[in-house]
Amino acid sequence: MKIIKKLLKYIAIFVLSLVTYLIVVTLLSYIPVNDDLVKSRKEIPIYILTNGVHTDIVLPIKNEHYDWTSQLKFDHTKSKDTTYQYVALGWGDKGFYLETPTWADLKASTAVKAASGLSSSAMHVTFYKNLKESKSCRKIQISLENYKKMIAFINESFQTKSGEFLKIETDAVYGKNDVFYEASGSYSLFYTCNSWANQALKSSNQKAALWTISDSGIFRHYK
Numbered sequence: 604m605k606i607i608k609k610l611l612k613y614i615a616i617f618v619l620s621l622v623t624y625l626i627v628v629t630l631l632s633y634i635p636v637n638d639d640l641v642k643s644r645k646e647i648p649i650y651i652l653t654n655g656v657h658t659d660i661v662l663p664i665k666n667e668h669y670d671w672t673s674q675l676k677f678d679h680t681k682s683k684d685t686t687y688q689y690v691a692l693g694w695g696d697k698g699f700y701l702e703t704p705t706w707a708d709l710k711a712s713t714a715v716k717a718a719s720g721l722s723s724s725a726m727h728v729t730f731y732k733n734l735k736e737s738k739s740c741r742k743i744q745i746s747l748e749n750y751k752k753m754i755a756f757i758n759e760s761f762q763t764k765s766g767e768f769l770k771i772e773t774d775a776v777y778g779k780n781d782v783f784y785e786a787s788g789s790y791s792l793f794y795t796c797n798s799w800a801n802q803a804l805k806s807s808n809q810k811a812a813l814w815t816i817s818d819s820g821i822f823r824h825y826k
Contacts, residue, residue, distance in 0.1 A: 628814070628815065628816050628817075628820075631812065631813050631814040631815065631820075632812040632813075632814065632815035632816075632817065632819070632820030632823070633812070633820075633823070634812065634813035634814075635810060635811070635812065635813070635824055636805060636810070636811050636812070636813055637804075637805065637808050637809060637810055637811060638810060644746040644747070645744030645745065645746070646744070646745070646746050646747050646750070647663070647666070647668070647744065647745055647746075647747060647750045648663075648742055648743070648744055649661060649662050649663075649742075649743050649744075649745060649750070649753070650689070650691075650734055650736075650740055650741060650742055650743065651740075651741050651743065651800065651804070651821060651822070651825065652691055652734070652739065652740045652741075653739045653740075653818040653821075653822060654739070655739070655818070656818060657693055657695065657796045657797065657818065658693070658796065658797045658800035658801075658818045658821055658822075659691035659692060659693040659727075659729065659800065660691070660692050660693070660753070660757065660800055660803050660804075661689050661690065661691045661692075661731070661734060661740075662689065662690055662692070662753075662754075662757075663688065663689060663690075664687055664688055664689055664690045664730065668747060668750065668751070669750075669751075669754055671690055674761075674767065674768045675690055675728050675730075675768065675782075675784075677730065679770055679782040680730060680776075680779060680780050680781060680782050681776065681778075681779040681780075682779035682780055684730070684779075684780070686732060687730035687731060687732055687780065688731065688732055688733060689730070689731040689732075689733075689734055690728060690729070690730055690731075691728070691729040691730075691731060692726060692727075692728055692757055693726070693727045693728075693729075693796060693799075693800070694724060694725075694726055694727075694760050694786055694788070694796055694799040694800075695724065695725060695727060695790060695795075695796035695799075696722055696724060696725075696790035696796075697722060697723045697724055697725040697771075697786075698722050699790070700725045700727055700775070700783060701725070701771070701773055701775045701783065702775070722789065722790065723785075723786075723789070724786040724787070724788050724789060724790055725771060725783045725784065725785060725786050726760060726761055726768075726783065726784040726785070726786040727781065727783055728781060728782050728783070728784060729777075729778075729780055729781040730780045730781070731780070738822075739822075741822065741825040743809060743825070745807060745809060749807040749808045749809065750807065752806055752807040752808070753803055753804075753806060753807035753809075755806075756802070756803050756806040756807065757803060759787065760786055760787055760788070760799070761784055761785070761786060761787070762784070762785040762786060762787055768784045768785075769784055769785040770782060770783070770784055770785075771783040771784060771785060792816070793816070794816075795816040795817075797815055797816055797817050797818050797820065797821060798814070798815060798816055800818075800821060801814070801815050801820065801821050804821070810824045810825065811824060812824060
């Protein structure tokens, strides 16, 4: 009987903690930041892109201000196509990216490691020839100064060796136009792929949530 009572107690604590966590992260995602800072010059177009779960930051692959092709190489993709115009950058848990092509493939060990912050992270890089604005793809015009701040933030998210991004040798890519690189930091319940994208926006003085773990926490500020 005592064992049952203890078990019920632990279950109650877990459920209460989970509900509290969900309420807090939802409320914080509604609080906007940088609303009064985005009225700067609108010089360079970027995008935020979601697949319904995960948010990518999309930038020009190269322009007069910055060229990503010296680090993010077209040859690293299956297509090796050199005509791409945009690069989508997303940070996330390495196990999720490489071992979970669908939700049906999700392992309990992968989920536990990701939630606890014990696993490593990866940058998922996807090249595009063009983008079309929609509910899942929002265009943002930012100033050159803020653009440089965003580039600096993203660059710091990659692991490097002798100044080079470290490509992850894997067949677990999603298509012919994407590649994975080693990343810095750890994924957790409190810092997700969407938290990273939200932080990228915050770092470059763009509209963002005070804190969010979901893509909707970002996109609700860009309706």
